[in-house]
Amino acid sequence: MSKPNSDSKVYVEIVKQLRLLIEKNHLKPGDKLPSERELSERLNVGRSSVREGLRALELLGLIETRRGEGTFIRDFEGHQLVQLLSTFILQDDKAKKDIMETKYLIEIDCLWLNMYKATDNELTELKVWAETATYTDDEFFLKVVQYAKNHLFLRIWTILKDYYNSLQIAQETPKKTDYSQLIEALLNRRESEVREAYRTLRKLSNI
Amino acid sequence: MSKPNSDSKVYVEIVKQLRLLIEKNHLKPGDKLPSERELSERLNVGRSSVREGLRALELLGLIETRRGEGTFIRDFEGHQLVQLLSTFILQDDKAKKDIMETKYLIEIDCLWLNMYKATDNELTELKVWAETATYTDDEFFLKVVQYAKNHLFLRIWTILKDYYNSLQIAQETPKKTDYSQLIEALLNRRESEVREAYRTLRKLSNI
DNA sequence: TATCATAGGTGGTCTGACCATTACTCTTAA
DNA sequence: TTAAGAGTAATGGTCAGACCACCTATGATA
Structure with missing residues (x-):
C-alpha cells in the first residue's frame, strides 16, 4: 500500500484504491478489474487482504466475481x-x-x-x-x-x-x-x- | 458449514449463519459475537472465509471489530x-x-x-x-x-x-x-x- | 479447416504462522 | 485484605503458500 496512513485497516485501503483505479481508468459496468494476485502485488499486500476488500464490495453489489474469469464492475441496481x-x-x-x-x-x-x-x-x-x-x-x-x-x-x-x-x-x-x-x-x-x-x-x- | 447448499460461496453462508445466530440468541447492538477462530471451528470453515464475511458486514456498518477485544454488533439505527x-x-x-x-x-x-x-x-x-x-x-x-x-x-x-x-x-x-x-x-x-x-x-x- | 486436449490464469478455500493490542489471572508488596 | 504489577491467554490483522474448481486460449492433431 502506497500510503498505509497509520491505523486504517488494509482492506479499507484496498477499497479506496479500487475506487481510485476505477475512476482513473474510467472503468464502466462490465469492465474487468485486475486479478486478485495482481492487485496483491501492485498494492504490496497479502492476497487475503485484497479478498476481504473485494468480498465487501461484492456483498454491496458493486462488483461481480466469476470463478475462472475474473472480477468485474457491476451494473448495480441495489437489490x-x-x-x-x-x-x-x-x-x-x-x-x-x-x-x-x-x-x-x-x-x-x-x-x-x-x-x-x-x-x-x-x-x-x-x-x-x-x-x-x-x-x-x-x-x-x-x-x-x-x-x-x-x-x-x-x-x-x-x-x-x-x-x-x-x-x-x-x-x-x-x-x-x-x-x-x-x-x-x-x-x-x-x-x-x-x-x-x-x-x-x-x-x-x-x- | 452444515449445508454448503451447492454453489453459494462460503462467506455468504457465513453472513447468513451470523444473522441466524444473532436472531437465535437475541443479540443486541453492543453484544459480542464469537471470535473468528471459534466461528471458524463451529462452522467448519477456514478463518479467512469467516473474515471475508465479517469484513463485508463491517463495511456495511453492521458490526464493529476491535483488535484484542472482539467483534461486536453495531447500533445500525444509523446513517x-x-x-x-x-x-x-x-x-x-x-x-x-x-x-x-x-x-x-x-x-x-x-x-x-x-x-x-x-x-x-x-x-x-x-x-x-x-x-x-x-x-x-x-x-x-x-x-x-x-x-x-x-x-x-x-x-x-x-x-x-x-x-x-x-x-x-x-x-x-x-x-x-x-x-x-x-x-x-x-x-x-x-x-x-x-x-x-x-x-x-x-x-x-x-x- | 475443424476438433479437441492441454496448459495457464482466475477465483475459492484452507492452513499455519506471526504480530499488535486487549483482557484476564495470579503473584507480590503495601 | 487490598492494590499494583507482571505475565499469560485470547483476539483481531496480516501474510504466505498450498490446493482445488473452473474458464479460456493456445496449439497440436485428425
Whole structure:
C-alpha cells in the first residue's frame, strides 16, 4: 500500500484504491478489474487482504466475481443490498412499522400528485387496465407512482416496496373494485375521496 | 458449514449463519459475537472465509471489530444505510422540481404524523421554542420530522434537505408567526388547518 | 479447416504462522 | 485484605503458500 496512513485497516485501503483505479481508468459496468494476485502485488499486500476488500464490495453489489474469469464492475441496481440489509435491519418491530408507514404515506403522496399531474386520458387508460388485466398490488401502485412523474418518489417507493415485501406481512389482497374505485376518485379530483378509497383498499383505520 | 447448499460461496453462508445466530440468541447492538477462530471451528470453515464475511458486514456498518477485544454488533439505527442508499437514490436525479416536491410532501407527511403521534406536551414545548428561540427553517422542520418518530422519514428528509439547500433556491424566510400557527394547528389536530398553515408558510398555491 | 486436449490464469478455500493490542489471572508488596 | 504489577491467554490483522474448481486460449492433431 502506497500510503498505509497509520491505523486504517488494509482492506479499507484496498477499497479506496479500487475506487481510485476505477475512476482513473474510467472503468464502466462490465469492465474487468485486475486479478486478485495482481492487485496483491501492485498494492504490496497479502492476497487475503485484497479478498476481504473485494468480498465487501461484492456483498454491496458493486462488483461481480466469476470463478475462472475474473472480477468485474457491476451494473448495480441495489437489490442485493436491500435484500441483505433488510434481513439485518428489519429485526426490530419499530423498523417494520416505519417501513409500512412510509410506504403508505408515499403512496398517498403519489396519488395526490396524480390528481394534479395525470391527464384524464392516462387515468381512463389506467382504469380500463385495472378492470381488465391481472396484476399484483405492486404492479398497480408502480403505475400510480410512475404517473406521479416524480423520479425521486419512484426510486424511494421501489426500495420501500422491496423492503416491504421482504417483511412477509400477511395481508389480504385488495379487490379489483377497490382499485377501480381509487382511480374513479382520482378522475373526480377529489382529495377526500381518494384518501377514503386508499383507506378502504389498504384496510386502514385512519390515514 | 452444515449445508454448503451447492454453489453459494462460503462467506455468504457465513453472513447468513451470523444473522441466524444473532436472531437465535437475541443479540443486541453492543453484544459480542464469537471470535473468528471459534466461528471458524463451529462452522467448519477456514478463518479467512469467516473474515471475508465479517469484513463485508463491517463495511456495511453492521458490526464493529476491535483488535484484542472482539467483534461486536453495531447500533445500525444509523446513517450507514442512508449513506449507501442515498448514493444511488439521488445520484443523477437532480431535477429541482422533484426534490422540492418530494421535500414538501414529506414534510407534510411528517406534520400529519405529528397530529397522531406527538403529545400535547411535546407540541407545546415545540411551540414555546418556536416563539422564543432563533432557528433556521431546517432546524424547525428537523424537529417536526423527529417528532414524527419515523426513522425512515428522518433519513430521507435529511438527505433531501441537503440536496435542497445545494439548489440555492431563492426563497423568503417564513415569519415566526407562520411557524407558531403551524404548531397551533397541530395542537388542534385539524388536518385541513395544518395543510393551510403549511401552504402559507411555504407560500404555495396548492398542496 | 475443424476438433479437441492441454496448459495457464482466475477465483475459492484452507492452513499455519506471526504480530499488535486487549483482557484476564495470579503473584507480590503495601 | 487490598492494590499494583507482571505475565499469560485470547483476539483481531496480516501474510504466505498450498490446493482445488473452473474458464479460456493456445496449439497440436485428425
